[in-house]
Amino acid sequence: MYKIKYIGDPILRKKSADVDTFDDKFNTFLEEMTEIMYREDGIGLAAPQIGVSKNVVILDVGELVEDESLRIFINPKILSASGSSVIEEGCLSIPGVREEVTRPEIIELEFQDETGASYTHEFDGWLARVLQHEIDHLNGILFVDHISPVKRQLLINKKTIPEKY
Ligand SMILES: [Zn+2]
Structure with a gap:
């Protein structure tokens, strides 16, 4: 019943709200999202x-990093960031686009798990990269916002992304 929202959909520009109820219904939502x-x-x-404006991020970088599997981050907040790396990114909401994006290499993250328990942890490498991309979504930011205006205009000219997004 949930469907992927694509670039141009206004929901991708909305700021999401924190989760404050960790009940069965929420867990069912997490299962469906996964x-x-x-x-x-x-x-x-x-x-x-x-299509759900809540501060929930899931990821699984198992195909890129050994011993990684599903991770769930509720209400993630980046406390600090350092370093810099350039990595090519893509996005399920922006099919057919892959562009290099510069982001901090290491982040310190405060988050909750699916039961509501709180953690603070440092992440680097692929985890830090995917987390920053996904946390951007919670703030209504898309990875094409981080590329150069010239590259972005080329994508619009080729109609790969809409003019208003
Ligand atoms: Zn994305």
Whole structure:
């Protein structure tokens, strides 16, 4: 019943709200969100991408990092960031576009798990990269916002992304 929202959909520009109820209904939502991520072959998914303006991020970088599997981040907040790296990104909401994006390499993150328990943890590498991409979604930011205006205009000219997004 949830469907992937694509670039141009205004929900992708909305700021999401924190989750404050960790009940069975919420857990069912997490299960459905996880199914969609795997079905769509994504390595990360933020709730707004399926039309739900809540601060929920899931990811699984298992195909890129050994011993990684599903991770769930509720109400994630980046406390600090350092370093810099350039990595090519894609997004389930922006099919057919892959562009290099510069972001901090290491982040310190405060978040809750699916039961509501709180953690603060440092992430680097692929985890830090995917987390930053997905947390951007919670703030209504898309990865094409981070590329150069010239590259962005080329994507619009080729109609790969809409003029108003
Ligand atoms: Zn994305």
